[in-house]
Amino acid sequence: MPVNLVATPVAELYPVPGVRWGITEAGIRKVGRKDLSVLLLEEGASVGAVFTQNRFCAAPVQICREHLAKNMGIRAMLINTGNANAGTGADGLNRAQASCIALARELNLSPEQILPFSTGVIMEPLPHDRIAAGLPAALADARENNWGQAAEAIMTTDTVAKAFSTRIKLGGTDVTITGISKGAGMIRPNMATMLGFLATDACVSPALMNQLATELAEGSFNRVTVDGDTSTNDSFVVVASNKAAHAPITSLDSAEGQALRAAMLAIARQLAQAIVRDGEGATKFITIQVEGGKTGAECRQVAYAIAHSPLVKTAFFASDPNLGRILAAVGYAGINDLDQTRIDLYLDDVLVAKNGGRHVDYVEADGQRVMKQSEITVRVLLGRGTAADTVWTCDLSYDYVKINADYRS
Known part of the structure; x- marks a missing residue:
């Protein structure tokens, strides 16, 4: 049983304008288990991310880094559970890239605008054909209020879905912050967590996103440990959809930048601490x-x-x-x-x-x-x-x- 942790009611998870989740069962993990998620971003969103410092990093981590470096504008993310696609060599890279290509075709995007994420068993071939086959159903399910279902779909040995949400005022405008994470074992992130996704509709300069992601991870996920093991797949992604009606934040040291960072850090810490509370076998x-x-x-x-x-x-x-x-x-x-x-x-x-x-x-x-x-x-x-x-x-x-x-x- 997790330590003083219960899943946040779906009604308390606020949709983030410009961000949609679609979830389906693709047969990657177990029968009757939703294991494939697609995160869709409207054009103009800003994305920052940090990844594992484990030198034996998984294929999706390598591809995420490459795609972000090309700076073509991230429009979608593809997440599977049940298979980490780590320790899979060149074949794993090819399968992860094939999954990005399949989603890009469905969305009429470039593959470089897709970020792939995987979690699960290491050294097993990624069933990219099942992922491709499951994409239409996942896309048909896409909606802004799917955060709770997405939190469940990315779980592995977790016993509780981890999702938190808040709203603040920036420049007199309501701004939403919602995030999910997964992880229960193999946790000593040394960057972030197993998987974490944190989004806001605040308007943030794209040049600030990596700084924001790094600072949030440093104050939250980089302060937790379950067993001292750093995963091959750790990924933490921060999204600003830029849909809120306030002036863009161009400095995190400005009054509004500090307010946004503080509110996002509070959610990131809840997500990180939830991982510890749900640590494998934890009682304290x-x-x-x-x-x-x-x-x-x-x-x-x-x-x-x-x-x-x-x-x-x-x-x-x-x-x-x-x-x-x-x-x-x-x-x-x-x-x-x-x-x-x-x-x-x-x-x-x-x-x-x-x-x-x-x-x-x-x-x-x-x-x-x-x-x-x-x-x-x-x-x-x-x-x-x-x-x-x-x-x-x-x-x-x-x-x-x-x-x-x-x-x-």
Whole structure:
């Protein structure tokens, strides 16, 4: 069961003018499972994206990068679940390109105006013929209020569809922001998430879109981890349909640019944290907050050392306040000049360690009280400076092993 996460009601997912989703069952994953989605953009939309830093990246990631670089104006995206088209060599590239060509023919577009995305099993040939055959049905289903169905269609081992939406005012005009994501395992994005799509009808200069996508990913998806694995297919796409009736945003540092970025970041963080809450086998949602570092980078270094430790994660699963494991992770995080006598450790409101040693007033019953909660905050004070950063993770349970052992069954 996910940790305090339920699917957003479809009525609370606002359509984004100029953006339509079409979904169908193409027989890529399982019988009776919708597994093919098409995202359609009206002409004039702006698109930015970031992708996995895994050097063994999937064929669709490679093609997305190529198509975006050609700057021909992205008009559609093609997403399949059940097959990652990764580890498939030249044949995988050909099959992904063939899928783009098939959709381009249906829409009378150039293939370079299509972005393909895949998620699922690695090293299996992409059934591009099934994708091509499913396109007419997906296109016939295309409509602006299909966000909830799209969130379900891109799921793999997810148990809850992840979709969030909001509206804000820009220049006196209502602006909509809606996004979906998928992911539950193989999550340590190092760029974004397994798959994420975030759209707004705000008017944003095309020159800002990659900066916007990068900043949003950096503040959300790049701060989550389930198991420390960086996927071959991670992709996060940000769309501005430019349909809202306000003056175009030409700087993210302007008042309206900051307002839009803040609102989009709030949705991106909800999507990213939903992935952790729905982490494979997760029973605890854990916030790791590291303060007092010399730089944000070293704060993240410490936070991820804690978040990736199997010993720490299994202790949280067992509600076992074996908190020396956290201090050990801080120590091996790789800060060579770390002074352990300056480190404080909190578990929610409980001061566990002071100046590197067990606090005189700490009793294990207090630690266990916090560890039994479904949501926990670990706070580490390094005593080195003023920088701080936060990472979100989950525990490691028996079910994580079961889910991944049976993934291809």
